[in-house]
Each structure stands twice: as structure tokens, then as C-alpha cells.
Amino acid sequence: MKIRESRSLQTLLALLLGAVFLGPVRAQESYIIFDNQTGQILESVKPKEKLQVASLTKIATCMVVLDWANLQKVDLSIAVPLTNAAFSNGASSSAGLQPGDSVSLRDLMYCALLASDNVAANALADHVGSRIPNTNGLDPIGNFVAQMNALARSLFMKRTLFLNPSGMDNLPKGQALPYSTAEDFARLTRHAYNDAAFKFYVAQNSRVIHLFRNGLDNPIEIKNTNELLGQDNIDGVKTGRTRRAGDCLIVSADRAPEAHREGETVMVTPRRISVVLLGSPDRFRDGLQLLRRGWAIYDSWASEGRPTQKGSTL
Numbered sequence: 001m002k003i004r005e006s007r008s009l010q011t012l013l014a015l016l017l018g019a020v021f022l023g024p025v026r027a028q029e030s031y032i033i034f035d036n037q038t039g040q041i042l043e044s045v046k047p048k049e050k051l052q053v054a055s056l057t058k059i060a061t062c063m064v065v066l067d068w069a070n071l072q073k074v075d076l077s078i079a080v081p082l083t084n085a086a087f088s089n090g091a092s093s094s095a096g097l098q099p100g101d102s103v104s105l106r107d108l109m110y111c112a113l114l115a116s117d118n119v120a121a122n123a124l125a126d127h128v129g130s131r132i133p134n135t136n137g138l139d140p141i142g143n144f145v146a147q148m149n150a151l152a153r154s155l156f157m158k159r160t161l162f163l164n165p166s167g168m169d170n171l172p173k174g175q176a177l178p179y180s181t182a183e184d185f186a187r188l189t190r191h192a193y194n195d196a197a198f199k200f201y202v203a204q205n206s207r208v209i210h211l212f213r214n215g216l217d218n219p220i221e222i223k224n225t226n227e228l229l230g231q232d233n234i235d236g237v238k239t240g241r242t243r244r245a246g247d248c249l250i251v252s253a254d255r256a257p258e259a260h261r262e263g264e265t266v267m268v269t270p271r272r273i274s275v276v277l278l279g280s281p282d283r284f285r286d287g288l289q290l291l292r293r294g295w296a297i298y299d300s301w302a303s304e305g306r307p308t309q310k311g312s313t314l
Contacts, residue, residue, distance in 0.1 A: 029278070029279050029280050029286070030046040030047065030049045030051060030182045030277075030279055031045055031046075031047070031182055031276060031277045031278065032044040032045075032186050032276050033273060033290055033291075033293070033297070034190075034273065034314060035272070036190055036193055036252065036273065037271070038308060039186075039314035040301065040312060040313050042273065042298055042301065043293070043294065043297055044182065046182070047181060048181050048183055049181060049182075049278075050159055050179040051181065052167075052177060052178065052179060053167060053178070053179070053180045053185060053240055054169070054240030054241050054242040054245035054248050055116040055238065055239065055241070056167060056180075056248050056250060057121075057164075057166060057178065057180075058121050058165070058238065059185075059188055059192055059237065060148045060162060060188060061112060061124060061144075061166070062109050062124070063151060063188070063191065063192050063195070064128065064144065064147050064151055065105065065128055066197055068128055072131075074105070076105045076106040077104050077106060078104060078105055079104055080103055080104065080124075080127045081100070081101075082098070082099055082102070082123050083099070083123075083126060085122065085126040085140065085141060086123035086126055087119055087122070088141070089168065091121075091168065093111075093118070093120070094111075094116060094222075095111045095115045095117045095119075095120065095222050096211070097117065097120060098211075098213065101213050102211075102212040102213075103209065104210070105124070107207075108120045109124065109201060110201060110207045110209055110222065111222060112124060113201050113202055113238065114201070114223065114224040116225050116238075116240070117222075121167075122165055124144075124165065125140065125141045126141050128147075129141050129142070130143075132144070132147060141164070145162055145165060148162040152180075152188070155187045156187060157184035157188060158184070159179070159180065159183075160179070161176075161178055161179055162178055163176065167240060169245060170242065170243070170244075183314070185250065186274065186314055187314050189237060189250055189252065189274050190274075190314065193237075199236065202235070202238060203229070203235040203236055204224060205223070205224050205230070206221055207222055208220070208221050209222055228249075232253055232288065233254055233255065234252065234253045235252065235253065235254070237252050237274070238250050241283075245278070245279070246279040247277075247279070247282070248277065248278050248279070248280070249275075249276075249277045249284070249286075249287045250277070252274040253295075255271040255272075255295075256271070257269060258302070269306075271298075273291070273294045273295065275290045275291050275294060277290060
């Protein structure tokens with residue numbers, strides 16, 4: 001009885017702490033908080049609502065590149081010349097990339113993930129899309145986007161449609177828009193965190209990349225757009241913003257693994273939670289509050305033995 005009373009008190013405390021950390025949820029916000037290890041959904045609001053996700057899209061772009069490079073044993077240091085295709089559809093470069101520049105695959109991924117560079121995302125898609133099977137005769141970027149959607153299907157992201165590698169949604173009125181959901185991007189985030197390279201990229205506050213222009217090396221330092229890196233053990237993952245999408249953010253943080261002994265065996269449980277937040281007017285404030293709320297809920301859930309039930313996991 002004492003154990004049950006203690007757990008009930010912990011649950012109540014977690015909910016009270018959560019109420020302090022996060023005020024009333026804004027009507028336009030969609031979010032999900034989840035445990036990376038099990039996929040347990042700790043809390044969510046409108047997680048299945050189809051919305052624009054802006055540059056969060058670049059997580060899928062870079063995962064297609066990494067999956068392809070791992071499968072084909074491709075050296076990510078190889079140089080990629082930037083063709084006009086990388087600048088198509090009005091794509092601009094926050095990192096200062098120009099037509100004719102040559103940049104390594106690795107540095108293009110840093111540009112896409114840290115600086116949220118649209119040209120870098122297009123350049124990755126153009127390069128890889130011309131080197132993967134193309135049964136439908138699509139242009140390289142279109143072929144790459146088809147692979148992004150194939151990745152989404154394989155992860156059961158049933159409410160997701162990618163139309164470009166950057167997440168741009170400034171399309172003429174009447175044209176279809178890309179979309180996804182907080183829940184689908186939670187699935188994508190869990191997949192991405194299985195790749196050590198991805199985890200390393202998104203954890204960097206800054207990176208010096210090398211643009212080769214007219215035969216000369218031009219080193220440029222780019223900054224991570226994720227202002228929460230380093231706070232509350234946050235070590236990733238991605239920001240996004242467009243007029244249609246509003247402010248979007250995914251953050252992830254870990255704690256030291258939990259260990260306990262069962263007979264002669266020591267059981268070790270990794271502890272990492274993540275938050276996917278869409279349509280926020282203040283993504284960094286809201287994201288940090290949701291993460292703190294998530295840990296309070298996590299502690300209560302863990303004290304109950306980490307129970308799961310049908311429909312409560314990703």
C-alpha cells in the first residue's frame with residue numbers, strides 16, 4: 001500500500017510540475033513528447049494533424065543521403081559541384097553557396113542540418129538522386145524526393161507527403177503542399193537517432209565548412225539555428241520556419257542510463273526523450289517547457305515500471 005501511495009504521489013507531483021512548466025496549450029500548436037527507447041508517447045496534442053513542417057523536412061533529406069551512403073559505402077568527403085538545379089524554385093543559401101561551388105557531401109549535410117540551407121538540401125538531392133535507381137524517369141531531385149516518401153512509408157509515416165528536399169512551401173495558390181504530423185516526425189526522429197553520424201551532426205553548435213570556388217578553398221563557419229543546444233542536456237535536433245508552417249522545432253535530450261540489478265544481471269536502460277513541436281509562436285520557449293514537462297511525466301511513468309499499452313507507442 002505504501003508503494004502505491006508513493007507512486008500516486010509521484011504521479012500527482014509530475015502533473016503539477018508539468019502545469020508549472022507549461023501554461024495553456026495554444027490552439028494552433030501540435031506537439032508530441034516521447035521516449036526514444038520504447039517509442040512510448042508521454043503526452044501529445046493534435047499529434048495526427050496534417051501541417052506544413054518547413055525545414056524539419058531536411059531530417060528526411062539527410063537520412064536518405066546517409067542510408068544511401070552507408071549502403072553504397074560512399075565517402076562523404078567527396079566533392080559535389082553545385083549545379084543550377086540546386087538553386088531551382090527560388091532556393092536561397094543562408095551559408096552563401098553559389099553556382100559552381102564545390103562542397104563535400106558531409107559539409108552539405110552540415111549546411112542543411114545546422115544552417116537549414118535550402119540550396120544544400122537541393123544539392124544533396126540532385127547528386128544522390130542521379131545515382132539511385134530511377135524507374136519512373138524523374139529528374140534527379142524528383143527521384144530523390146520519391147526516396148524520401150519511400151522512407152516515410154517504411155517508417156509508417158502515413159500522414160506525410162514530401163514534395164521537395166528543403167521543406168519550402170511557398171508554392172502558388174492551388175498547388176499541392178507538402179505536409180506531415182508531429183507523430184510522423186517522432187517516428188522519423190527515432191529512426192534518425194539510430195544513426196551515430198546524424199546524432200553527431202545535429203549536436204554541433206557550429207561547424208567550419210569548405211567551399212571550393214574558382215579553385216580556392218573558402219572556409220566558412222556556420223552556426224546551428226537550434227538555440228536550445230546545451231540547455232537541459234539538449235543535443236539536437238532541428239528547427240524549421242515558414243509563413244505557412246509557423247515556428248517548428250524538434251529537440252532531444254538524454255540523462256545518464258538507469259541501472260538496476262536482477263540477480264546476477266545488471267539491467268541498463270537508456271534515457272532519452274524528444275519533443276516535436278509544430279505551429280508554435282515561440283518555439284524555443286515552448287520547446288524547452290515541453291521538454292521539462294516531458295521529463296516530469298517520464299519520471300512518473302518510469303516509477304510505474306514503464307508500462308505500455310496498445311496505441312500508446314509510436
